[in-house]
Amino acid sequence: MSDQDNTRDKILKTSAHLFRRQGYHATGLNQIIKESGAPKGSLYYYFPSGKEELAVESVSMTKDKVREYIKAFLEPYSDPVEAIQTFFIEFQKYVNHCPKEGDDGAPIGLLALETSEMSDKLKNVCDQTYTEWQAVFKQKLIDCGVSEDKAADMSLVIMMLIEGGVTLSTTNNTRQPFEVISKQIPLLLNK
Template sequence: MANDTRTRMIETTAQLLRKRGYHGTSLNDILSASGAPRGSLYFHFPGGKDQLVVEVTRDSVEKVTQGLDEALAAEADPAVAVHHIYQAIGRMLEENEFTLGCPIAPLVLDAPADVPELAELCRSAFQQWIGLLEESFVRAGVPDRRAHALAVLVESSLEGLMVIARATRDRAPILAVADEVAALIESAVLGTGRLTRGVTTDAQLA
């Protein structure tokens, strides 16, 4: 029962943070939505809200990192892999009715500088995600400097597109940009002579 309560609190907090950010998520919100008694919060998380938020964020970052790593490893062609990632994010937003986007973006926008561990988690998360993208481009033969720039471009466009999709309640912008970004990556790889096949467009994959 104790583990069930702890799990409910973690899952509830994860969703609230993605919707409302750090400052918009109160302890009362977490307790009310999870149905957990107040005493259980400090039993499971002696450090209170900050400890809970840090643990939830760490778990969310690990899940995103694992998913990104698997998606990139599943395709030898990074242009195809990235195209699939855009599509998957579009589906994710549609499935949650455009209520949940990136798990750390709301925290970054809240700028909780008074929780250094949380700020470090957000910083390192983007470093990891950009790093994984960069590594996949380098493996395909893209020069280091351009691979890094492309990785930053992909990550930043995904973050912005999630906001646009949530505002418009439409994944079409994500799918449109997916084709353009995939073509750009394909061009970078073709310039190295390492890629011999084209990227399948979104229309073909639908």
């Protein structure tokens, strides 16, 4: 990785970390520059549209990284219940452990809620993120023998369970929401 790529990547990862830790509105460009250790001019060199562009790029980075993680995680399972249950148990471990800076992506739900009325670009990239993640779950369910209609409904339910689980688990600092979700997966998939 070149120094330029490294600087851009460092700014992007620092932005994602700060957006996760304190939200979009509380994150300032000077703080991003300071915490990334990047030269001041490099932020606008790589992200000429400023904070909104940083947030869009952070979400895109997270979208791609998580989409590939979900695909790879689900791939070895042939039983849809086992695949989805295990996903929720493993995902709660990530949610309930504070990732070190650079390992966490942008908080899609938080950014979507915080910026949906002010930024169509951010709203659209958050929507695209959820759509792509949902498509991965849908395809896995279809591959496991679930009908296309049911897979479409269930993949949407899975996305809602993820978001609700993240919110409750983070707020209450507990893994209980994900454990309860995991127990309900057989009922949701009629097994």
